[in-house]
Amino acid sequence: MHKQPSEVTLFLIEDDDVDAMSISRAFNKLRIGNPIVRAKDGLEALEMLQQGDIKKPFIILLDLQMPRMNGLEFIEAVRKEPDFEDSIIFVLTTSRSEDEMMQAYHQQIAGYFLKESSGEGILDVVAVLNGYWKIAYLPT
Amino acid sequence: MIFTANYSFYAILSRFNWTHWLVLCSSTLLTLSGWYVTSQQSQQKMDLQYSFQANHLIELIEERIRHYEDTLKNSAATINLLNNELTAATWKTYAGALRTESKYPGVNGIGVIYNIAADQVAPFVESQQKDRPYFKIHPAHNNNEFWPITYIEPEKSNLKAIGLDIAHEANRLTAALRARDSGTTQITGPIVLVQDSKKTPGFLLYVPFYSSDRVPETLEQKQKEFIGIVYAPFIMKNLMDGALANENRLVNFSIKDGDDLLYNELSTASVDFDPMPLFSETYQIDLHGRIWTFKIQSSQIFKSLFSNYQPLIILFSGLILNILLFAFFMVLIFNHRKVIDYAEIVTQDLVKNKQDLESAYNRMSSAFDTMLDGLVVISDKGTILEVNNAALKLFLYTREELVGQNIRCMMPEPHQSAHDGYLHDYLTHGEKRVIGKRRLLQGLRKDRTVFPIYLQVSEGNEAGSKIFTGVIHDLTDKEKDEQKIAEKEAILSAAVHASLAGFLMMNTQGHFTEINKALAEWLGYSPEELIGRPVTDILPEDAHIASNDNLINMIQGHVNSIHLEKQYKRKDGALVWGVLSASTVKDKIGKVCYIVAQIINIDEAKRLSLRLSAQNLELERSNEELDQFAYVASHDLKAPLNAISKLAGWIEEDCLEVIPEASKEHFDLLKSRVSRMAKLLDDLLLFSRVGRVSHEYERVNIQQLTKNIATLQDIPTGFICTAPDISVIAPKIPLEQVLRNLIGNAVKHHPDKTGHINISIDTNPDGFYLRVIDDGAGIPQHLHAKACEMFQTLRPRDEVEGSGMGLALCKKIIEGYGGSLQIESEETKGTTIVTYLPIPQHLI
Numbered sequence: 001m002h003k004q005p006s007e008v009t010l011f012l013i014e015d016d017d018v019d020a021m022s023i024s025r026a027f028n029k030l031r032i033g034n035p036i037v038r039a040k041d042g043l044e045a046l047e048m049l050q051q052g053d054i055k056k057p058f059i060i061l062l063d064l065q066m067p068r069m070n071g072l073e074f075i076e077a078v079r080k081e082p083d084f085e086d087s088i089i090f091v092l093t094t095s096r097s098e099d100e101m102m103q104a105y106h107q108q109i110a111g112y113f114l115k116e117s118s119g120e121g122i123l124d125v126v127a128v129l130n131g132y133w134k135i136a137y138l139p140t
Numbered sequence: 141m142i143f144t145a146n147y148s149f150y151a152i153l154s155r156f157n158w159t160h161w162l163v164l165c166s167s168t169l170l171t172l173s174g175w176y177v178t179s180q181q182s183q184q185k186m187d188l189q190y191s192f193q194a195n196h197l198i199e200l201i202e203e204r205i206r207h208y209e210d211t212l213k214n215s216a217a218t219i220n221l222l223n224n225e226l227t228a229a230t231w232k233t234y235a236g237a238l239r240t241e242s243k244y245p246g247v248n249g250i251g252v253i254y255n256i257a258a259d260q261v262a263p264f265v266e267s268q269q270k271d272r273p274y275f276k277i278h279p280a281h282n283n284n285e286f287w288p289i290t291y292i293e294p295e296k297s298n299l300k301a302i303g304l305d306i307a308h309e310a311n312r313l314t315a316a317l318r319a320r321d322s323g324t325t326q327i328t329g330p331i332v333l334v335q336d337s338k339k340t341p342g343f344l345l346y347v348p349f350y351s352s353d354r355v356p357e358t359l360e361q362k363q364k365e366f367i368g369i370v371y372a373p374f375i376m377k378n379l380m381d382g383a384l385a386n387e388n389r390l391v392n393f394s395i396k397d398g399d400d401l402l403y404n405e406l407s408t409a410s411v412d413f414d415p416m417p418l419f420s421e422t423y424q425i426d427l428h429g430r431i432w433t434f435k436i437q438s439s440q441i442f443k444s445l446f447s448n449y450q451p452l453i454i455l456f457s458g459l460i461l462n463i464l465l466f467a468f469f470m471v472l473i474f475n476h477r478k479v480i481d482y483a484e485i486v487t488q489d490l491v492k493n494k495q496d497l498e499s500a501y502n503r504m505s506s507a508f509d510t511m512l513d514g515l516v517v518i519s520d521k522g523t524i525l526e527v528n529n530a531a532l533k534l535f536l537y538t539r540e541e542l543v544g545q546n547i548r549c550m551m552p553e554p555h556q557s558a559h560d561g562y563l564h565d566y567l568t569h570g571e572k573r574v575i576g577k578r579r580l581l582q583g584l585r586k587d588r589t590v591f592p593i594y595l596q597v598s599e600g601n602e603a604g605s606k607i608f609t610g611v612i613h614d615l616t617d618k619e620k621d622e623q624k625i626a627e628k629e630a631i632l633s634a635a636v637h638a639s640l641a642g643f644l645m646m647n648t649q650g651h652f653t654e655i656n657k658a659l660a661e662w663l664g665y666s667p668e669e670l671i672g673r674p675v676t677d678i679l680p681e682d683a684h685i686a687s688n689d690n691l692i693n694m695i696q697g698h699v700n701s702i703h704l705e706k707q708y709k710r711k712d713g714a715l716v717w718g719v720l721s722a723s724t725v726k727d728k729i730g731k732v733c734y735i736v737a738q739i740i741n742i743d744e745a746k747r748l749s750l751r752l753s754a755q756n757l758e759l760e761r762s763n764e765e766l767d768q769f770a771y772v773a774s775h776d777l778k779a780p781l782n783a784i785s786k787l788a789g790w791i792e793e794d795c796l797e798v799i800p801e802a803s804k805e806h807f808d809l810l811k812s813r814v815s816r817m818a819k820l821l822d823d824l825l826l827f828s829r830v831g832r833v834s835h836e837y838e839r840v841n842i843q844q845l846t847k848n849i850a851t852l853q854d855i856p857t858g859f860i861c862t863a864p865d866i867s868v869i870a871p872k873i874p875l876e877q878v879l880r881n882l883i884g885n886a887v888k889h890h891p892d893k894t895g896h897i898n899i900s901i902d903t904n905p906d907g908f909y910l911r912v913i914d915d916g917a918g919i920p921q922h923l924h925a926k927a928c929e930m931f932q933t934l935r936p937r938d939e940v941e942g943s944g945m946g947l948a949l950c951k952k953i954i955e956g957y958g959g960s961l962q963i964e965s966e967e968t969k970g971t972t973i974v975t976y977l978p979i980p981q982h983l984i
Contacts, residue, residue: 018783025790065779094779115782 008133009058012038013045013074014092015066019115023061026126034133042069046077049084057138059110059129064093064100072100075107086139092125155473164466171458179451186446190419193390194436198425204383205427208247208345208372209325211238215250215370216349226252228271228291235293246382247372248333248342251292253306253316254368258284276303283307287316290368300334301373312344318429319346320366323355327428330400333373341402342375345428376403390442396433412439418447514612520605522546522563534593534614536586552584567606575599575608583612591616642718642739648695648732650675650688662741664711680709694724695732705746708739717746770828774821781821785814823945826877830949831956835871837979842866842901842910849880855887858894866901868908869981874953879912881946882973886914907959907978915970924963950975 014020020038027036037054039045046069048054060078064071071091079085090111091104101112110132113125218234219226235250256264261277268275268290277288287306292298306312311329319326328344336342350356350365376395380403392405392413407413420437508515514531518524527542535542535550542549548556555562565571574581574597583593594613599606636643642659646652652670660667663678670677675691676684683706693699701723707715722737792799792807799807846863855861861883879899886897895915902909919927928947951961954975965971 016779016783018786021790022786094775094782 007057008034008138009055010034010036011054011058011060012036013060014038014063015040022122023126026122029123030126030130032130041066042071042074045074056140059088059133061090061092064091064095072103075104079107088138152470152473152477155477160469164462167462167465171455174458175451175455178454182448182451186418189446190438197391197393197436198423198434200383208244209347212345212347212370212372216347217353219349220353231291232293246379248375249292249294249298250372251289252368252370253287253289255366256286261286277305278303279308281308298335304334315346316369319348319369321359321362323348323362325428327430329430330397330402333375336375340375340377342373345372389439391436392439393434393436397430406435412441414438414440414443418443516610518547518608520567522560531612534612535583550584552582552590644737646675646735650691659739663708678708680707680715694735697732700724716743718742767828770824774824778821781814781818823949827945827949827952830952835873837869838872839867840870840872840875842868842899845876845879846899849883853880853884859887859897861897863899864901868901868903870977870979878950878953878975881950882912885946886912886916890914890916903981905981907976908981910975911972913972918969918971919963919965927963
């Protein structure tokens with residue numbers, strides 16, 4: 001039953017290279033060895049899931065504003081996939097819009113994080129994720 | 141008999157009077173007394189018969205026993221005659237001569253018992269055995285006396301009894317001793333005879349005999365001289381069968397000796413037994429030393445012979461007679477009642493008809509009296525029979541003055557003299573002058589004045605002669621009315637045609653019947669051109685259906701009037717705007733006959749207003765777009781800015797060791813410019829959001845709010861912020877935003893390290909003033925307007941960090957609530973920002 005923390009994959013869906021890089025840097029800084037797989041938008045992410053590129057267990061860290069298929073559209077699509085409807089999804093976005101936050105939570109996301117403009121905010125988010133998969137049991 | 145609902149049983153019963161009841165009661169009494177007397181007689185007869193039958197039965201049995209006793213006594217005397225030397229052969233001869241079986245049916249035999257002392261037994265037996273070797277005494281016992289049955293005839297059927305010692309059994313012995321000691325005949329208690337194979341009850345009848353032929357007198361002598369007993373055994377059933385034939389018996393009975401049942405016919409096995417006897421009595425008879433209890437009850441034959449139904453027949457036939465009598469009375473009264481009721485109904489009908497006639501007459505009279513026209517009824521002689529109130533008022537007479545007069549008095553000459561002639565001509569030649577037509581004539585009042593009338597006469601019949609009814613309509617006021625109406629019409633027409641507003645009338649087909657000059661000219665027609673044409677001619681094609689619907693609604697009375705703005709089509713095809721007010725005109729019975737409409741030309745005004753609202757719409761849209769643009773732009777601009785900030789941070793982090801000092805300074809500048817831009821974008825975002833979200837009003841304490849802001853803003857020590865403890869009703873979050881910006885500005889722009897910021901509140905029912913007063917450098921008058929503009933700072937940004945949007949933001953928020961923001965300041969004497977929010981302070 002219990003999964004080793006190193007087995008959990010972080011599936012990062014983020015169009016901004018710098019933001020993606022800041023996640024990787026945070027992993028390095030906090031010495032977290034879990035694999036990170038990145039998709040550049042919702043559509044690509046969906047295709048990767050369907051092709052089985054992402055090994056379970058994994059958790060998704062999702063940006064909302066993305067080209068082609070945005071974050072909310074992606075959540076909706078994933079919840080209709082029989083194999084991935086139970087995916088754990090965290091949202092990481094610059095959008096402070098309450099409307100978008102409510103929409104995301106209505107689709108059973110696990111958390112909604114705001115990208116800080118600068119500083120060490122991203123470290124906190126990554127630390128939370130690390131703590132989460134260390135103690136939570138994930139769907140397989 | 142059938143009783144209808146109107147003639148119910150009880151209703152008729154209540155009509156019985158005392159004679160009916162007397163007859164019914166006495167008849168019932170007679171029946172009952174007849175029944176009583178006959179039933180008494182019948183009972184007496186039965187009593188007599190029963191006691192006769194019972195006594196006869198007992199006597200019969202007593203006599204039979206007496207008869208046997210006599211025989212036994214004779215036998216005892218015979219034994220004495222033979223000097224007590226009796227042999228079996230002699231006894232056989234003697235008993236045979238008696239022929240007991242045929243003569244005395246019921247007896248089982250006749251025999252002799254000797255009393256033998258114990259010491260004499262052996263010689264006695266020996267002497268007996270000479271003749272009869274089989275003789276022996278049995279059963280054996282130790283008494284000193286022996287009582288063997290020595291002889292019994294007929295011997296054959298009584299063989300078991302020969303030699304039987306009766307001392308073996310108490311009932312037999314007791315009765316034997318009693319017979320010896322009394323010298324009288326005795327009967328034993330109930331026993332079972334040894335010779336009775338069926339073991340039924342029976343008894344023995346004893347007669348004692350002594351050595352002399354007389355019965356000794358004393359007990360001692362009796363015992364001494366006693367020799368034996370002559371006896372007869374009886375089976376009770378045989379005795380009774382012999383004594384009584386059990387056929388056609390009127391009574392059945394049973395016999396008991398003490399508690400022992402000797403004989404019983406009282407069971408269902410017996411013929412003619414009656415389980416519910418009419419009579420049942422017990423008798424006790426003393427019979428030779430035993431008390432026999434007879435229970436005798438009447439049999440079914442008795443019942444069938446003597447029960448008498450006569451009393452019951454009398455009773456029932458009497459009662460049936462009474463019921464018939466009662467029914468007869470009922471029928472009689474029922475018919476009587478029906479006749480009376482019918483008479484009552486006929487009477488009521490008559491009364492009602494009379495009342496109907498009277499009320500009809502009254503109704504007619506009052507109807508005539510409420511008529512507005514006069515009404516006069518005359519006879520064929522011209523005499524006035526009836527006249528109504530209106531006629532009296534017209535001609536100024538009273539009723540008493542007119543009724544009975546000739547109709548002549550109500551008309552002027554020449555008709556006054558000629559009227560009798562008119563009547564005569566009509567009645568003889570049928571020449572009609574006024575009958576059936578409406579004629580314009582003149583009436584003559586009591587005061588001799590003459591006035592114009594319409595007269596209409598009709599004829600009728602009353603009791604075989606003709607009568608005439610005249611209706612008189614007064615024409616005096618008619619001419620004046622017509623003149624007034626004409627005047628009104630002229631005024632109305634002038635008003636309508638002179639009016640600058642459009643006016644039209646149309647019929648229920650939707651065709652113009654009237655149209656004024658103003659309307660016709662506006663639409664490019666002359667009035668004559670339009671009259672008679674359908675209303676759709678002045679409407680654009682796409683409005684025809686709606687117009688028709690409106691027309692139908694109005695004609696059917698669903699809608700009385702309509703008011704609406706619509707377009708009309710001019711003769712040249714151009715469309716013009718007008719306001720239509722149309723209403724229906726109804727006739728007396730409420731049916732719509734015309735539609736009147738007024739149309740006012742609003743073409744110019746309407747066009748202006750349409751253009752204006754289109755422009756407003758455009759303006760709103762462009763404002764919206766602008767807001768949207770600001771929001772998106774600032775949002776999207778932030779993303780690359782974040783990236784720049786991060787990348788700079790990483791370079792600094794990764795290459796801290798290798799970059800020269802000057803570049804480090806440049807990094808600091810880069811970071812500060814990035815953060816300024818971020819602040820600018822944040823404020824721009826905030827600014828664009830103002831007014832997008834609506835906030836609820838609540839009670840806000842200004843002192844509390846100021847304290848919170850001061851804590852969060854991290855105001856430098858040395859600055860004092862004071863506020864009054866007053867609550868206002870306001871949207872809390874926008875108010876906090878304004879106050880935070882104003883306090884922040886006051887601190888930021890203050891030239892000294894210490895300062896005082898005072899906040900004051902001034903409320904009135906319609907709103908409140910919020911003042912933020914500082915003791916800073918102040919703002920010169922000519923810069924006041926500029927201070928409020930977006931992105932304007934009054935000092936270089938490198939000296940005072942700021943986006944230059946704070947005041948603009950405050951102004952936008954305040955103005956969003958319909959309020960105002962002003963700067964009151966003189967240079968060097970501090971600044972006061974005055975804001976006013978027009979929010980009523982009595983809402984909560």
